[in-house]
Amino acid sequence: MRPLADIEQRLDALEAGGSGPDAAVALVELGEAVLEHWVHARDLVPTQETREGFRLLALHRQGCTDDPSFNACRETCRELAYHHNLVTSDPLHPATAQRLTMMTLVARHLFLFVTGKMQVAALGDFCCASRPIRQQVEPQQTG
Amino acid sequence: MTTAKDKYQKVAYYPGCALEGTAHSYNRSTQEVGKALGLDLVEVKNWNCCGAMEVKNIDPKLQTYLSSRVMAIAATEMKMDVVMAPCNGCYHNLKKAEYDLAHDPTSVEVVDRLSQKAGHATYEAGQVETIHALDWIMHGIGEDGLKQRLKGSLQGLKVANYYGCMYTRPRHIFPEKDKGPGTESTSKPHYMDDLLGAAGAVNVEFPLKTACCGGAHTLSDSDMSTKLVLNILRAAEAAGAEVIATECPTCHSGLEMHQVRAEKKFGQPTKVKILYFTQLLGLALGLSPRQVGVHENISDSLGFLREKGIA
Numbered sequence: 242m243r244p245l246a247d248i249e250q251r252l253d254a255l256e257a258g259g260s261g262p263d264a265a266v267a268l269v270e271l272g273e274a275v276l277e278h279w280v281h282a283r284d285l286v287p288t289q290e291t292r293e294g295f296r297l298l299a300l301h302r303q304g305c306t307d308d309p310s311f312n313a314c315r316e317t318c319r320e321l322a323y324h325h326n327l328v329t330s331d332p333l334h335p336a337t338a339q340r341l342t343m344m345t346l347v348a349r350h351l352f353l354f355v356t357g358k359m360q361v362a363a364l365g366d367f368c369c370a371s372r373p374i375r376q377q378v379e380p381q382q383t384g
Numbered sequence: 385m386t387t388a389k390d391k392y393q394k395v396a397y398y399p400g401c402a403l404e405g406t407a408h409s410y411n412r413s414t415q416e417v418g419k420a421l422g423l424d425l426v427e428v429k430n431w432n433c434c435g436a437m438e439v440k441n442i443d444p445k446l447q448t449y450l451s452s453r454v455m456a457i458a459a460t461e462m463k464m465d466v467v468m469a470p471c472n473g474c475y476h477n478l479k480k481a482e483y484d485l486a487h488d489p490t491s492v493e494v495v496d497r498l499s500q501k502a503g504h505a506t507y508e509a510g511q512v513e514t515i516h517a518l519d520w521i522m523h524g525i526g527e528d529g530l531k532q533r534l535k536g537s538l539q540g541l542k543v544a545n546y547y548g549c550m551y552t553r554p555r556h557i558f559p560e561k562d563k564g565p566g567t568e569s570t571s572k573p574h575y576m577d578d579l580l581g582a583a584g585a586v587n588v589e590f591p592l593k594t595a596c597c598g599g600a601h602t603l604s605d606s607d608m609s610t611k612l613v614l615n616i617l618r619a620a621e622a623a624g625a626e627v628i629a630t631e632c633p634t635c636h637s638g639l640e641m642h643q644v645r646a647e648k649k650f651g652q653p654t655k656v657k658i659l660y661f662t663q664l665l666g667l668a669l670g671l672s673p674r675q676v677g678v679h680e681n682i683s684d685s686l687g688f689l690r691e692k693g694i695a
Contacts, residue, residue: 313549313596316571320591339622346619347591353615354596357608361600 242281243274245356252352256345264341265328268348269297272321275355276300279311282359295322314354320347392515392524395466396458397425400474400633401433407471407633409677413662414470414517416676420669421525421533428458428467434477437600445494451481452495455514456507470517470662472550472632476557478514483557485509516551517662518575518631519568527582535670537584539693543664544590544625544656545576546616548597548635576631576661583668588623592616598642599634610649613642617654626688629661636660640682657685667694 248271255264255271273296277287280303292298301318305311324344328337403411418425431454433439435447455478458464469475484491486509499506515523521530552558552570561568568575573594577587598612616639620628630636639658647653659681666676673679673695678686689695 309554312553316594317592319571324591342622343589343591343619346615346622350592350595350612350615350619353598353608353612357596357598357601357605357612360605360608 242277248274252349262329262332265325268344269325272297272348272351275352276304279304279355317351388523391466392520394424395468396464397427398454398467398469400471402471402633406637409680410633410660413666413676416671417662417666423524434474436473448481448484448491449495449498451477452507455512456505459511460505465512467512467514468520472548475516476550479557522575527578530582534668536668538668541585542588542624542626543580543585544588544620544628546628546630547573547594548632588625590623592619597635597638599638610642610645613639614646617656620656627657627659631661657688
């Protein structure tokens with residue numbers, strides 16, 4: 242999996258100078274990479290399936306398993322897919338640069354939302370190191 | 385047959401805790417807009433906290449009870465059949481309680497037991513209809529009715545309408561939404577856009593209108609909240625908005641406070657103004673900035689509103 246720090250750096254780079262359909266594709270891939278972290282931290286294998294043509298949307302659906310609150314980023318994912326379609330279907334449109342700017346901000350929101358939620362849920366990068374310790378201690382406490 | 389328009393002329397008003405504190409300007413502007421539109425609000429007697437996030441996290445059934453008590457008072461003591469809650473958290477929790485009491489026997493049992501212990505009538509699902517301030521104005525007055533009552537205009541003010549995450553989620557507790565033309569959408573809400581558009585605003589395309597404001601992180605990780613808010617503010621500005629219109633006190637105070645913090649802590653200033661939709665509607669209805677509580681907001685929008693010819 243792509244480290245979260247790398248994802249953030251790539252978002253910064255695309256915000257500074259991304260252009261054209263390649264940037265739109267890259268932003269969707271970054272969105273997928275963010276969702277992979279959430280899915281993986283919940284001990285699931287990130288799906289390779291697609292939904293409405295997007296793995297991003299399939300990963301979001303998978304991320305909602307047993308956690309409907311994850312639907313709070315459903316529209317963020319859908320906006321990312323929508324802007325991808327706008328940019329790739331008509332790359333010469335005069336609004337393409339504006340659409341990519343907006344798409345980068347949407348992708349960043351997904352990144353921030355998911356990483357924040359991982360912190361709250363005490364999952365993933367932020368506490369993997371402590372998880373085995375907790376797993377050893379908790380049975381003794383409850384026993 | 386009684387229509388929504390008839391029912392919403394006089395409703396039980398549940399301001400909730402936030403509107404008596406940080407969101408007093410929302411409380412003030414909602415009541416003033418109601419008066420200007422000829423809609424009656426009767427405050428729920430002896431209301432209590434809806435259970436918010438704090439109680440819900442400890443015991444969801446206790447939150448269901450607390451929300452049900454508000455509805456029980458409106459239904460049985462006040463004989464009202466509509467409760468209007470302008471706060472997204474309160475609105476969400478009352479709708480959730482309504483859903484649980486219609487579908488979950490355990491919730492019914494717990495609410496009945498606690499209501500008897502507290503000495504008031506048990507709320508039964510269906511006794512009242514809970515609505516948001518947006519529903520109240522949209523269905524009680526409507527866009528055409530609003531236009532007829534305008535004494536001013538929002539003068540082409542460019543607005544990003546921000547609904548937050550609780551107004552439409554989870555979808556199953558809002559059975560009246562997504563019913564086609566004229567109803568609210570859970571994926572692309574538009575009532576605020578419609579009302580402010582009718583009052584003369586130009587609504588910008590804003591892809592983060594239902595995104596998370598980071599309210600839940602405010603105490604545990606303020607930097608994360610600031611980054612989420614900053615991203616919303618930057619998206620609104622990139623969309624060409626001069627103002628972000630809000631309809632949730634948690635989102636609103638978060639946007640205002642973290643706008644200040646983003647500049648102080650991260651050196652990232654933004655200029656977009658943040659106002660409750662009721663404040664904007666009130667100004668278009670000819671109310672003064674003071675009447676709609678512009679002076680009670682954290683950020684100072686008065687000079688900007690005067691410059692635009694709105695105040």
